[in-house]
Amino acid sequence: MRELAQAWRSLIAAELPAAIALRHELHAAPQVSGAEEPTARRVAGAILTGPSLTGPILTGPILTGPSLTGPSLTGPSPAGTAGAEVETVAGTGRIVRIGPAGPAIGLRAEMDGLPVVEATGAPYASTNGAMHACGHDVHLAALVAVVRAARRLELPLGLVAVLQPREEVGPTGAADVVASGRLLAHDVRALVAAHVQPLVPAGGVTSDPGPVNASVDEVDIVITGQGGHGAYPHLAADPVPPLCRVVLAVPEVARAAVDPLHPVVVTLPQLAGSGAPNVLPGVATASGTVRAMREQDRALVHDRIRRAVEGIAAAHGCTGEYRVRRGEPALVNDSALAQASARWLRTFGVPEASFASCGSDDFATYGPQVPILMHFVGTGEGPDGPMLHDARYLPGDETVGQVAAALLAGWLAGAEGA
Structure with a gap:
């Protein structure tokens, strides 16, 4: 597993420039909860064919969006992998599976922005009245880097990427993914996520067992x-x-x-x-x-x-x-997953951190169906800086690589216990 981890990290590093460009593209054109169809198409397409560096292709209104119900898509298969299969879930969501048949470890990222008028002044700031003020653009870009890198490896288990809609409002996308039964159909043995957090020191990644959100x-x-x-x-x-x-x-x-x-x-x-x-x-x-x-x-x-x-x-x-x-239940990290992931993060040289809060996340909803693990990735603004959902909150591009490392550590931890 160590050789796999080393090769995977090297491939992720090569993917990061394109992933950061994709992050800028997603940040510039967010959709609010329930209208994420353009984001779903763009992110699934990036996993299959690679991000475009020639300008944004996201279009459509921010308040409404069609729900695709067509057949699954199959992408080109780089050497070393099985083909990537894409299916629609939870209306505007997607599930992308790569690797061998049988058991799999899932990685989840949220797609929706917030109805917030951005005030960051970034050159790629949104101007459509919505904003990725909670870091979902970072999570998506990191997930793309991890999955694209994985497609060039011989994985011992499947990898299921969950592109989830409607994290910010109810009825939540997580509840619909659970109700669809697709995680069970893909034999997902554990589900991992990572979320940026300004109250965690910059660059630090948490892997706490037990309750971390209320x-x-x-x-x-x-x-x-x-x-x-x-x-x-x-x-x-x-x-x-x-x-x-x-x-x-x-x-x-x-x-x-x-x-x-x-x-x-x-x-x-x-x-x-x-x-x-x-x-x-x-x-x-x-x-x-x-x-x-x-x-x-x-x-x-x-x-x-x-x-x-x-x-x-x-x-x-x-x-x-x-x-x-x-609403959402408490988010309770699986102890075995958390401990194994912490070991991988130490192996990667990632600074350890600890964090829990009475915030909530619909990722908790997956817990009764599969073991779950939520990492928090520090952006370091602290209590005096912009917080999540603030119109000024803008994690640095380096956070894409840090979230990718957290997702990789969680996947490896899940694979060890599967």
Whole structure:
């Protein structure tokens, strides 16, 4: 495996100039969630035939995009590989498989941009009202470099590249890929991803076992009373005071319910009551998110919040309702994959880092179906610099090679355990 890794790394290095050019092309013409068809065609084409260095070919609107349902494509087969097979998945997504039949290790990259007006000033900045403000252009370019290099090698297992749509919004592309059954059909034994992260030192790559991202659920708190005139509160049941008490109580309710060594974050940034200063509303609402690192904490906190909402509302002569829209589960890295990948990263001379946060990623959705591993690749801006989703966030081109190294380490780790 070491000889394979050495040869693969050399081939990746040769692919990086073209991959960086592809990154610029993708960055200049992003599509938002659900409209990624041009990106899917471009990236799959780059894997099959190589990136074009003569200018962007991405076209089409950023808000809508057709879904291809035609037959799989087969690309030319460089010496040493089986042909690359491409199939459509999750509407605008693609699965690209190379290597031998039988078990495979998957590598995933997301395709969607965000509805953000770019403010980086880069010569390849987007001007279409969308932006790759979360590094998905970097992830895609790195994946192309890894897979194109792999096509010139004799792989011991298959490699399945998942070009996933709709990471940023629900219903997520990951859920649709899982529901399609294509990972099982390709006998994918592990799935690996890498994500740029400004809070990790530049050049560092994490390979932490266990939870590294939180679950996230959207919640609504609805307090219903009886509307009335501000001068006659005794003739109404004002829902605003109990809502305020609920909003202040909920963080303490969550804190008291869960072991402090396991984070839980409740955020309620949206509040609504009366539309006029002299009107007591009939209904007052709060909306936000609940995040947890463990599934048992997720369920417990929702139960405690529901009881607090109902009890505080009743004490004020109102009724309280707690509504939950379940989102992504916690992202839990497979321990064996993480440890093996860390060994490969040390072999490559990549600086080690550690990172976990209460952010979320739909990559977690793959976990119940296959072992998963998410690397975080440091871009080093730190807490005072532009963060993910910021209109100024722009990882350097060197990050393409660093993400590629993380994906390669994960594939090798998966192959060892398959």
